[in-house]
Amino acid sequence: MPRLQEKRAEETKAAIVAAAKQLFGEKGYEAVTMREIAKEAGCSHTTIYIYFKDKETLLHHLSVPPLEELRGRMETAASEPGASAVERMQKLSRVFIEFCLGNRGLYGIFFGVNSERVDTASPSSEINRLRLGLFNLLRRTLGEALGLPDGERLLACSRIYFYQIHGIAATYSHSKESADALMERLTPTFDEAVAVLMLGFNALQSNKEVGKQ
Amino acid sequence: MPRLQEKRAEETKAAIVAAAKQLFGEKGYEAVTMREIAKEAGCSHTTIYIYFKDKETLLHHLSVPPLEELRGRMETAASEPGASAVERMQKLSRVFIEFCLGNRGLYGIFFGVNSERVDTASPSSEINRLRLGLFNLLRRTLGEALGLPDGERLLACSRIYFYQIHGIAATYSHSKESADALMERLTPTFDEAVAVLMLGFNALQSNKEVGKQ
Amino acid sequence: MPRLQEKRAEETKAAIVAAAKQLFGEKGYEAVTMREIAKEAGCSHTTIYIYFKDKETLLHHLSVPPLEELRGRMETAASEPGASAVERMQKLSRVFIEFCLGNRGLYGIFFGVNSERVDTASPSSEINRLRLGLFNLLRRTLGEALGLPDGERLLACSRIYFYQIHGIAATYSHSKESADALMERLTPTFDEAVAVLMLGFNALQSNKEVGKQ
Amino acid sequence: MPRLQEKRAEETKAAIVAAAKQLFGEKGYEAVTMREIAKEAGCSHTTIYIYFKDKETLLHHLSVPPLEELRGRMETAASEPGASAVERMQKLSRVFIEFCLGNRGLYGIFFGVNSERVDTASPSSEINRLRLGLFNLLRRTLGEALGLPDGERLLACSRIYFYQIHGIAATYSHSKESADALMERLTPTFDEAVAVLMLGFNALQSNKEVGKQ
DNA sequence: CATGAATGAGGGTTCATTCAT
DNA sequence: AATGAATGAACCCTCATTCAT
Numbered sequence: 051m052p053r054l055q056e057k058r059a060e061e062t063k064a065a066i067v068a069a070a071k072q073l074f075g076e077k078g079y080e081a082v083t084m085r086e087i088a089k090e091a092g093c094s095h096t097t098i099y100i101y102f103k104d105k106e107t108l109l110h111h112l113s114v115p116p117l118e119e120l121r122g123r124m125e126t127a128a129s130e131p132g133a134s135a136v137e138r139m140q141k142l143s144r145v146f147i148e149f150c151l152g153n154r155g156l157y158g159i160f161f162g163v164n165s166e167r168v169d170t171a172s173p174s175s176e177i178n179r180l181r182l183g184l185f186n187l188l189r190r191t192l193g194e195a196l197g198l199p200d201g202e203r204l205l206a207c208s209r210i211y212f213y214q215i216h217g218i219a220a221t222y223s224h225s226k227e228s229a230d231a232l233m234e235r236l237t238p239t240f241d242e243a244v245a246v247l248m249l250g251f252n253a254l255q256s257n258k259e260v261g262k263q
Numbered sequence: 264m265p266r267l268q269e270k271r272a273e274e275t276k277a278a279i280v281a282a283a284k285q286l287f288g289e290k291g292y293e294a295v296t297m298r299e300i301a302k303e304a305g306c307s308h309t310t311i312y313i314y315f316k317d318k319e320t321l322l323h324h325l326s327v328p329p330l331e332e333l334r335g336r337m338e339t340a341a342s343e344p345g346a347s348a349v350e351r352m353q354k355l356s357r358v359f360i361e362f363c364l365g366n367r368g369l370y371g372i373f374f375g376v377n378s379e380r381v382d383t384a385s386p387s388s389e390i391n392r393l394r395l396g397l398f399n400l401l402r403r404t405l406g407e408a409l410g411l412p413d414g415e416r417l418l419a420c421s422r423i424y425f426y427q428i429h430g431i432a433a434t435y436s437h438s439k440e441s442a443d444a445l446m447e448r449l450t451p452t453f454d455e456a457v458a459v460l461m462l463g464f465n466a467l468q469s470n471k472e473v474g475k476q
Numbered sequence: 477m478p479r480l481q482e483k484r485a486e487e488t489k490a491a492i493v494a495a496a497k498q499l500f501g502e503k504g505y506e507a508v509t510m511r512e513i514a515k516e517a518g519c520s521h522t523t524i525y526i527y528f529k530d531k532e533t534l535l536h537h538l539s540v541p542p543l544e545e546l547r548g549r550m551e552t553a554a555s556e557p558g559a560s561a562v563e564r565m566q567k568l569s570r571v572f573i574e575f576c577l578g579n580r581g582l583y584g585i586f587f588g589v590n591s592e593r594v595d596t597a598s599p600s601s602e603i604n605r606l607r608l609g610l611f612n613l614l615r616r617t618l619g620e621a622l623g624l625p626d627g628e629r630l631l632a633c634s635r636i637y638f639y640q641i642h643g644i645a646a647t648y649s650h651s652k653e654s655a656d657a658l659m660e661r662l663t664p665t666f667d668e669a670v671a672v673l674m675l676g677f678n679a680l681q682s683n684k685e686v687g688k689q
Numbered sequence: 690m691p692r693l694q695e696k697r698a699e700e701t702k703a704a705i706v707a708a709a710k711q712l713f714g715e716k717g718y719e720a721v722t723m724r725e726i727a728k729e730a731g732c733s734h735t736t737i738y739i740y741f742k743d744k745e746t747l748l749h750h751l752s753v754p755p756l757e758e759l760r761g762r763m764e765t766a767a768s769e770p771g772a773s774a775v776e777r778m779q780k781l782s783r784v785f786i787e788f789c790l791g792n793r794g795l796y797g798i799f800f801g802v803n804s805e806r807v808d809t810a811s812p813s814s815e816i817n818r819l820r821l822g823l824f825n826l827l828r829r830t831l832g833e834a835l836g837l838p839d840g841e842r843l844l845a846c847s848r849i850y851f852y853q854i855h856g857i858a859a860t861y862s863h864s865k866e867s868a869d870a871l872m873e874r875l876t877p878t879f880d881e882a883v884a885v886l887m888l889g890f891n892a893l894q895s896n897k898e899v900g901k902q
Numbered sequence: 903c904a905t906g907a908a909t910g911a912g913g914g915t916t917c918a919t920t921c922a923t
Numbered sequence: 924a925a926t927g928a929a930t931g932a933a934c935c936c937t938c939a940t941t942c943a944t
């Protein structure tokens with residue numbers, strides 16, 4: 051009954067993942083060394099290679115579950131019943147922002163980086179797939195909220211919307227304040243940002259329709 | 264006649280700065296080596312150490328002038344006569360975005376960075392001062408455009424505005440497309456983003472005023 | 477009933493030896509890892525250490541049987557009835573060459589080696605013994621083929637003969653072609669090499685006898 | 690006048706080359722580490738990278754000059770006036786063998802290895818070119834000595850000849866005796882080997898001609 | 903002023919080997 | 924008997940930096 055050993059192994063792996071997550075988050079992918087991660091995880095640096103083929107693989111194993119959880123939470127927020135369009139978008143945005151602030155530096159890895167590796171390998175492309183999925187979810191939800199069909203118009207609005215929440219995350223992703231503190235302090239601002247955008251989108255819409263007449 | 268030597272020295276220093284600016288801009292701080300900079304500048308890598316204590320110092324000496332130039336250009340844009348409020352903000356934003364995309368790697372340094380080093384050294388704080396200056400310029404201009412007095416209200420709007428343009432810069436700061444190509448392709452979107460925000464701000468204003476009545 | 481266990485153990489050991497033999501043969505000693513051997517043998521890499529103190533020991537335990545088999549086959553070839561002297565030597569050589577090419581990496585270990593380790597351990601000396609045995613077999617057979625008594629003369633001829641077949645083996649021991657392919661393509665050349673040597677030995681003999689007269 | 694520095698640099702480089710030559714020779718390419726070489730050369734291991742891009746480059750820079758010198762010496766031997774065919778071949782062979790024994794382990798690198806890298810890069814291919822050049826020189830000289838035209842016949846003879854001298858080199862390339870000692874002790878045998886081959890080639894020739902009649 | 907030479911610290915990764923189960 | 928977990932030593936290589944000229 052090698053249960054005990056198995057458990058130990060999973061603990062080690064978890065410790066590695068946790069350490070890597072924290073360090074990547076704090077200092078960025080490149081700046082973190084395998085040895086640092088190992089020390090933080092309380093094991094030898096070679097042990098990491100038992101569980102992860104290399105540094106990049108570690109990163110990706112680290113990135114996928116959180117991103118999938120984020121997707122789940124965003125989907126929930128997007129389909130919340132009995133909420134106005136604006137409220138839904140605000141919830142969606144809060145979920146996204148909170149995730150980014152809770153994962154700090156990792157965030158930079160998810161949404162920055164790697165333009166040059168998009169095409170190369172599979173691990174990276176899985177992240178890209180997830181990224182794209184998030185963006186599509188955003189677009190769909192925004193389309194419903196604005197009553198816009200798929201198309202250039204909606205795409206442009208989605209981009210603008212994405213810039214906004216991406217900008218929020220980016221702005222605070224290096225702050226020393228905790229995610230909780232930031233959320234508490236700034237949620238009104240974030241909500242207002244969403245409200246402003248929605249108002250603006252609608253106003254633009256009206257203008258154009260008026261223009262058409 | 265030490266004039267000649269002095270001049271030569273100035274030239275060398277300028278070459279180093281230019282090379283570093285370009286390379287940091289293209290590839291980011293970490294990815295550039297001192298030897299690369301030296302080769303691009305046409306001197307030995309040891310020469311760099313004559314003018315700059317170390318790599319980081321070089322970076323900071325390098326960051327200030329572009330940021331100051333940016334400030335200048337933004338100020339010009341902000342005070343352009345005979346332009347509507349929206350147009351002024353759009354110009355301002357384009358200047359900012361173009362700068363960020365044209366300086367890629369540098370951009371990450373100006374607006375990302377270094378929570379842990381903000382307090383350490385002085386050069387960093389100069390960057391912070393400049394950063395703050397830019398934000399104030401933005402706020403002032405936006406205040407004028409919206410007819411808002413200084414205060415919480417304007418601050419919130421400025422933040423939201425900043426998120427937007429920061430998000431734009433962040434989104435494309437890792438793209439492989441050239442700054443020019445990106446600007447050509449996306450300027451309409453960027454302008455629209457500004458327009459949407461302005462519409463939204465105004466709409467919010469009206470709502471509130473209506474609410475007050 | 478420890479019989480069953482013992483049998484299982486024998487099987488495992490045999491599997492390890494077989495795997496190691498194949499892999500060392502294919503890729504050479506250094507290029508093969510213990511884990512590779514274990515995987516090929518269908519056991520854990522730690523199991524290997526139950527049967528063999530370390531990698532080197534495994535190598536030596538591995539080397540002896542093939543060499544003994546080679547000796548057996550060479551003896552058979554040497555005493556083939558109803559064959560001319562030249563044919564016997566050709567057969568003998570083919571057996572040797574085929575063995576070397578079929579065992580590639582191993583070959584280098586048998587005949588290359590390790591000047592610095594010859595004296596260290598005993599296992600090596602067993603290999604040396606076998607090596608010597610092979611050489612003696614060669615000499616004896618050649619002596620019969622040439623009608624030469626033991627002595628300096630025969631020794632010199634044997635050496636020359638050995639250089640030839642050793643050279644053949646060495647030449648192709650790094651080729652990527654399979655042993656079979658090489659044998660098919662080059663057997664005529666190898667046979668001719670032997671024929672040339674035998675003709676040469678005989679001619680030399682005649683010359684000397686003529687000289688004596 | 691940086692002459693002094695230049696001189697120092699060349700000394701260092703020479704020391705590295707010498708150390709690498711010795712160590713590669715003693716222990717083989719793979720078994721030698723850059724740090725070992727550096728220690729032997731009396732410098733830091735990073736210094737090696739100033740002069741040589743990487744380990745393989747070092748090897749090749751190390752291999753080419755000796756091989757070219759060998760070629761020169763073999764050409765001289767091949768064209769020695771007033772020598773019989775056999776004598777010329779003997780001289781040629783002695784030069785080759787002496788070189789191999791004098792360069793021990795390096796020899797294994799020149800004439801063993803790297804079938805798999807023949808196609809990859811340039812450095813390796815330069816060695817291959819040299820190797821081929823030597824073989825062609827051998828073939829040409831042997832053709833003249835035997836009065837054979839270019840063709841399959843000569844090619845087969847050349848191969849057999851090459852096996853012989855390659856076998857000699859291989860046989861003693863791991864011996865602990867010095868090159869000089871070996872040459873002194875075994876030159877008669879080597880010469881005889883050549884003589885036997887030449888006799889054999891000629892005899893074979895006669896046989897065939899007789900057969901044709 | 904400017905440079906080539908030289909280095910130490912450290913990067914990711916591999917591997918034979920040991921330990922606890 | 925057999926295994927998975929874990930490790931330390933070592934490998935090749937890079938880089939910012941210093942020293943002597």
